[in-house]
Amino acid sequence: MSNIFRAVLFITLLITSTLSKAEISVIIADKMISVENAKIITKPLIIIEDGVISAVGTQSDISIPEDANIIDLSGHTILPGLMDMHVHLTSDASVHGYKRLQRDTSRAAITGVMKAERTLMAGFTTVRNVGAPNYADIALRDAINEGDVKGPRMFVSGPSIGVTGGHCDNNLLPFEYGVKSEGVADGPWAVRTKVRQNIKYGADVIKFCATGGVLSKGTKVGAQQFSFEEMKALIDEAHLRGLTVAAHAHGTDGIKTAIKAGVDSIEHGSFLDKEAIKLAKKHGTYLSMDIYVTEYILGEGEKAGILEESLAKERTVGKRQRESFSNALKAGVNMVFGSDAGVYPHGDNAKQLSRMVQFGMSPMQAIQSATLEPAKLLKKSDTLGSIQTGKAADIIAVKGDPIEDISLLETVGFVMKEGVVYLNKS
Numbered sequence: 001m002s003n004i005f006r007a008v009l010f011i012t013l014l015i016t017s018t019l020s021k022a023e024i025s026v027i028i029a030d031k032m033i034s035v036e037n038a039k040i041i042t043k044p045l046i047i048i049e050d051g052v053i054s055a056v057g058t059q060s061d062i063s064i065p066e067d068a069n070i071i072d073l074s075g076h077t078i079l080p081g082l083m084d085m086h087v088h089l090t091s092d093a094s095v096h097g098y099k100r101l102q103r104d105t106s107r108a109a110i111t112g113v114m115k116a117e118r119t120l121m122a123g124f125t126t127v128r129n130v131g132a133p134n135y136a137d138i139a140l141r142d143a144i145n146e147g148d149v150k151g152p153r154m155f156v157s158g159p160s161i162g163v164t165g166g167h168c169d170n171n172l173l174p175f176e177y178g179v180k181s182e183g184v185a186d187g188p189w190a191v192r193t194k195v196r197q198n199i200k201y202g203a204d205v206i207k208f209c210a211t212g213g214v215l216s217k218g219t220k221v222g223a224q225q226f227s228f229e230e231m232k233a234l235i236d237e238a239h240l241r242g243l244t245v246a247a248h249a250h251g252t253d254g255i256k257t258a259i260k261a262g263v264d265s266i267e268h269g270s271f272l273d274k275e276a277i278k279l280a281k282k283h284g285t286y287l288s289m290d291i292y293v294t295e296y297i298l299g300e301g302e303k304a305g306i307l308e309e310s311l312a313k314e315r316t317v318g319k320r321q322r323e324s325f326s327n328a329l330k331a332g333v334n335m336v337f338g339s340d341a342g343v344y345p346h347g348d349n350a351k352q353l354s355r356m357v358q359f360g361m362s363p364m365q366a367i368q369s370a371t372l373e374p375a376k377l378l379k380k381s382d383t384l385g386s387i388q389t390g391k392a393a394d395i396i397a398v399k400g401d402p403i404e405d406i407s408l409l410e411t412v413g414f415v416m417k418e419g420v421v422y423l424n425k426s
């Protein structure tokens with residue numbers, strides 16, 4: 001055997017043995033939150049092969065495979081990676097209003113690179129990005145999937161679809177500047193075209209604006225935007241193509257119309273009345289209510305460039321939205337964790353969990369709303385949302401027990417996405 005051949009053989013064997021060693025990982029910890037049956041497992045053991053969970057049990061009933069890479073998370077509770085169903089990774093929370101006009105799509109994509117990593121390190125292994133300029137979110141998702149950038153698994157919408165002059169338009173400049181957002185469409189066929197265009201360029205979900213909003217200039221937060229016919233056309237088109245639809249909706253009429261038109265999730269859901277709650281329950285519509293963001297908007301918003309009219313709108317929305325949250329929860333409506341991070345700082349997503357508990361959820365319910373339930377909304381329950389055999393190894397850990405203190409989830413010590421460890425402070 002020549003020396004060169006020997007060297008090549010040695011290197012090949014070395015690479016093969018390193019790879020096969022890294023392929024099987026075992027996680028042990030003090031506790032595990034089993035979200036699918038709302039139970040706590042003590043002394044759990046999880047086996048991970050090629051990024052997928054291959055066995056879940058306790059340290060007494062599963063033996064550790066030989067050559068496995070052991071991740072010892074003693075003192076920690078493990079749970080599924082968190083999922084946020086309403087983020088804007090390409091937005092910077094310190095840049096709002098007229099300041100945003102200075103940022104183009106390329107800059108937004110670069111912002112996204114930084115914020116995606118921050119979000120992942122905060123324990124969010126999956127996000128739904130609902131609204132980005134042009135298709136910056138699609139570039140970011142693809143860069144993460146191809147391993148160029150660290151970030152959560154992204155389900156993205158591309159530009160939000162909305163009426164001329166509505167919440168999803170850009171109304172900051174006078175007529176002669178001719179500025180309009182790329183998602184603006186009026187009329188049933190025009191909105192169908194926008195849906196088709198977003199799908200053409202890679203959208204996973206469709207987002208539209210069914211009412212005015214807090215941060216848009218000149219829109220009434222409670223007033224409906226799009227007629228029933230337009231919403232129905234938009235949602236039918238998306239469903240026909242196998243995509244789900246998220247509707248930004250604060251006002252009661254817009255919420256009800258979107259639910260009747262078949263929307264999959266209502267974002268914000270601020271002004272719910274009894275009928276809206278009943279409708280959401282009947283249709284199985286998810287509510288994604290950002291009940292933490294109000295604290296940031298009213299506290300830091302002015303500094304960040306949020307317009308005075310927006311601050312005034314937020315003052316009318318925040319308290320009412322939290323009441324709506326409690327009422328919908330009592331009625332048993334489907335609820336998912338959606339933070340609107342991007343309006344407030346990325347990485348602070350989990351701060352909303354303690355507010356969800358404050359306004360009525362049990363800690364277990366709050367955790368389920370950020371794991372099990374989003375997977376159902378995304379129609380990805382077969383691979384995401386819980387620590388079960390056959391699912392993606394998206395696992396996080398915190399010191400202590402988040403069922404006793406939900407705010408512990410604001411500082412995660414361990415993050416694994418698809419079997420790859422991104423953070424381990426244990």
Ligand SMILES: [Zn+2]
Pocket residue numbers: 086087088130131340
């Ligand atoms: Zn939003």
